[in-house]
Amino acid sequence: MTSVAVAGRPGRAVSQLAIRQIRRGGLIVAVLAGGMTAIVAATFDQVMADPAAAGSLQALASNPAIRTLFGDPIGLDTAGGFTVWRVGTVTTVLLGAWAILATTRTTRGEEEGGRWDLLLSGRITLTGALARHLAAVMAIAVATAVGITGALIASGTPAPGALIHGMGTGLAGLFFGATAALAAQIFPTRTPATGTAVAVLAVTLLARMIGDGVPALGWLRWLSPFGLMALSEPYVHNRAVPLLVLLAAAATVTVAVPLAAARRDVRGGLVAPPTGRPARLRLLDNVEAFAIRRVLRPLTGWALGIGAYFLLIGLTATSVTEFLAGNPALAGQAAEAGFADLGSVAGFAATLFALLAMPVGGFATVRLSAFVAAETDQRLALLAAQPISRARLLGAETAATAAAAVLLISVAGLTTWAGVALTGGHLALTAALHGVWNTFPVVLLSLGAAVLATGWAPRWTGVLGALPAIGGFLLLVIADSVAAPAWVKSLSPYSHLAPVPLAGADWAATAVMLALTAVLTVAGLAGYRQRDLRS
Amino acid sequence: MTDIALRAVHLTKRYGRLTALDDLNLDVIRGEVFGFLGPNGAGKSTTIRLLLGLARPSSGHAEVFGVAAADVTRAHRLLAYVPADVALWPHMTGAEILHLQARTGPGTDLAYRDELVDRFELDPSKPARTYSTGNRQKVALIAAFATRAPLLVLDEPTSGLDPLMEREFRTAVRSARDRGQTVFLSSHQLAEVEAVCDRVAILRAGHLADVATMSGLRALHRSEVTVSYTGPAPALAVVPGVEAITETGEGQLRFTLTGPPAPALRSLAAAGVTALAVREPSLEEVFLDYYGTENGR
Numbered sequence A: 001m002t003s004v005a006v007a008g009r010p011g012r013a014v015s016q017l018a019i020r021q022i023r024r025g026g027l028i029v030a031v032l033a034g035g036m037t038a039i040v041a042a043t044f045d046q047v048m049a050d051p052a053a054a055g056s057l058q059a060l061a062s063n064p065a066i067r068t069l070f071g072d073p074i075g076l077d078t079a080g081g082f083t084v085w086r087v088g089t090v091t092t093v094l095l096g097a098w099a100i101l102a103t104t105r106t107t108r109g110e111e112e113g114g115r116w117d118l119l120l121s122g123r124i125t126l127t128g129a130l131a132r133h134l135a136a137v138m139a140i141a142v143a144t145a146v147g148i149t150g151a152l153i154a155s156g157t158p159a160p161g162a163l164i165h166g167m168g169t170g171l172a173g174l175f176f177g178a179t180a181a182l183a184a185q186i187f188p189t190r191t192p193a194t195g196t197a198v199a200v201l202a203v204t205l206l207a208r209m210i211g212d213g214v215p216a217l218g219w220l221r222w223l224s225p226f227g228l229m230a231l232s233e234p235y236v237h238n239r240a241v242p243l244l245v246l247l248a249a250a251a252t253v254t255v256a257v258p259l260a261a262a263r264r265d266v267r268g269g270l271v272a273p274p275t276g277r278p279a280r281l282r283l284l285d286n287v288e289a290f291a292i293r294r295v296l297r298p299l300t301g302w303a304l305g306i307g308a309y310f311l312l313i314g315l316t317a318t319s320v321t322e323f324l325a326g327n328p329a330l331a332g333q334a335a336e337a338g339f340a341d342l343g344s345v346a347g348f349a350a351t352l353f354a355l356l357a358m359p360v361g362g363f364a365t366v367r368l369s370a371f372v373a374a375e376t377d378q379r380l381a382l383l384a385a386q387p388i389s390r391a392r393l394l395g396a397e398t399a400a401t402a403a404a405a406v407l408l409i410s411v412a413g414l415t416t417w418a419g420v421a422l423t424g425g426h427l428a429l430t431a432a433l434h435g436v437w438n439t440f441p442v443v444l445l446s447l448g449a450a451v452l453a454t455g456w457a458p459r460w461t462g463v464l465g466a467l468p469a470i471g472g473f474l475l476l477v478i479a480d481s482v483a484a485p486a487w488v489k490s491l492s493p494y495s496h497l498a499p500v501p502l503a504g505a506d507w508a509a510t511a512v513m514l515a516l517t518a519v520l521t522v523a524g525l526a527g528y529r530q531r532d533l534r535s
Numbered sequence B: 001m002t003d004i005a006l007r008a009v010h011l012t013k014r015y016g017r018l019t020a021l022d023d024l025n026l027d028v029i030r031g032e033v034f035g036f037l038g039p040n041g042a043g044k045s046t047t048i049r050l051l052l053g054l055a056r057p058s059s060g061h062a063e064v065f066g067v068a069a070a071d072v073t074r075a076h077r078l079l080a081y082v083p084a085d086v087a088l089w090p091h092m093t094g095a096e097i098l099h100l101q102a103r104t105g106p107g108t109d110l111a112y113r114d115e116l117v118d119r120f121e122l123d124p125s126k127p128a129r130t131y132s133t134g135n136r137q138k139v140a141l142i143a144a145f146a147t148r149a150p151l152l153v154l155d156e157p158t159s160g161l162d163p164l165m166e167r168e169f170r171t172a173v174r175s176a177r178d179r180g181q182t183v184f185l186s187s188h189q190l191a192e193v194e195a196v197c198d199r200v201a202i203l204r205a206g207h208l209a210d211v212a213t214m215s216g217l218r219a220l221h222r223s224e225v226t227v228s229y230t231g232p233a234p235a236l237a238v239v240p241g242v243e244a245i246t247e248t249g250e251g252q253l254r255f256t257l258t259g260p261p262a263p264a265l266r267s268l269a270a271a272g273v274t275a276l277a278v279r280e281p282s283l284e285e286v287f288l289d290y291y292g293t294e295n296g297r
């Protein structure tokens, strides 16, 4: 059946292949974007019916820090304007990021993995295959645009505004999909292609933020899909020109894709991969050094991400806390939602530092999962055949991961402190560091759980490792919102974290978590010593 | 140190209901090149993983020069290993991987390693992600041959090499033996084993079928003899070891011969033999004798 289709209509078969690879993720993105839009639009009447809430919203929107993050709040007094402001950036980033990942995965990723060799040996050309895969991603962007527009119109907002916002989001999706496809022609491997396209997304988002926040640099918004969407001012002025600019940009990048593809070989890129390089022999002298060497690159990436986020937290801390201190009603609402003492920088920092255990616990889990992956794909076999005990092999990995985690949380403390200091706020460096280090036991619990899984159930390393730091946080959030009994909440390590630097550390809880970590780690090492390596 | 480089005692490995290796008893003597022959799925890699302590036996035990295989910090100081599917860290260059292996291994002759890099024509400056299967295998082979470990354990190490490189491989195996290293070479290629091994074990479906020297192995098996004669037809049917006598033409006979040829030659003496050809069995045929027509497992 299928082979007949391939023989008769090769192009169609490739399109079907392209759609099959992205349909599930694409459907989730489209439904999520449309659904979030519909839900927020539906809450507008409720918010506006409560004068206090409406006032708080206006005050919140006028806060410079919030404006920087969410964009200029225009037309907040209409359901459409309100919705665009609240979810517009999130849905656009969601669609853009998905379009990038899906495009590089289905084009460069497949080509790099050699799965296009067979495809291209038939009647399909490289440009043809590329066009069909990009078209599939772009179809999802269009579907998302239709979903958002439909959700806004169905919520009773005026059609022109709905169309302008929906089209803006869809065009941004097309632009980022095309950008990813172009990056995939330039680089011969998937990682730099994805990285470049994601960097374009991040930089253009930043350009919009700067353009919004610094009037003199307002023109920056013309260079960014996010900025152009803001300039189109849906529901207020409904300007078409910025969207035409965005359309022209997306079309230009799209046209550049086949032009670039025509100038390269299959499995090649416009830039050749480095064919050789001098040996870098540092950190190769023993397994401990080698574990450090392998963690350095991911550590840098994670540190950049976490550092940027907490720098932003630091930069906005003073402004947000002053604002909350001056708005007792909003502070009261925040307190009800479980964020007590957001009115002081220390309280604000303590609340956000607790969140730090999530990404860093995730980092530890990802590292141990990568170690298991190296075992599964036999990369570890050469080392395992050296005179190195199993305990030392896993121990080195665990120690290097723990050390990297300490660095990561310290980076968060340093950047928060730097951000607060830059904006003239008050947060002592030692207070910031104590605050971040206080979360370390939760990170260690995740690491210990991941080591346990590595020793006894390697396939479950990701799940088990994520359980304390990420599962624990979700448990707390869910338990809070369904008013679960106290013992359920106490299962989460987060419920035993003291709000440092606002208060002192809970040393008893810390000791229990450290002891638990030790037990998990020792049990994991014991399992790893006696089990078969995976083959 | 004992003279037994590798010893398997009642070594058994079960994966659920599948017995991948069943009660293997084997001694590999120091200094020999030992072939470990068997079709795919016979249990060769499983055996090697047990010998290296990468997997734990279901029962029985293994020793490397008298050291328990499970004691890897001591046992692995005495061996170097080339796995069946060589996987490397994709971002590291060949040179970096060789350096790591040398620094963490049982001791490496760096000058000889550089010579091997030349002989195997490996470009060590490339990142491993760009290496073909054969090139990855070369990295592992160079790392192993360059060690001064007394035992080299090689699991189907030439499956990705081209014929020229296979020749280099055979040269390297012989140099290793000349230096006194023991080589344990698993293979499903008869020609390779035939070319370099002193003794060979044949594994089938997890069972050890036979252990023999190369010449002993062939002797155990039938040679094919073709004779032309002018005298009376020889009375071969009663001669021990002679089977499958066929008349291939006027005054021409073909038969198979197992064991010493003297009795057959005596009965041929009266027949006025004008031509005689003895064909040694290829190892393929030897192999088929063990496995029959069915394919191992």
Ligand SMILES: Nc1ncnc2c1ncn2[C@@H]1O[C@H](COP(=O)(O)OP(=O)(O)O)[C@@H](O)[C@H]1O
Pocket (backbone or CB within 6 Å): A534, A535, B015, B018, B020, B038, B039, B040, B041, B042, B043, B044, B045, B046, B047
């Ligand atoms: N980890 C494992 N789990 C289950 N079965 C395995 C595992 N490793 C090997 N086997 C099975 O054991 C048998 C022997 O495999 P192997 O030792 O790899 O054979 P060879 O190396 O001789 O080709 C095969 O049937 C294989 O499927």
Ligand SMILES: [Mg+2]
Pocket (backbone or CB within 6 Å): B041, B044, B045, B046, B084, B155, B156
């Ligand atoms: Mg094998």
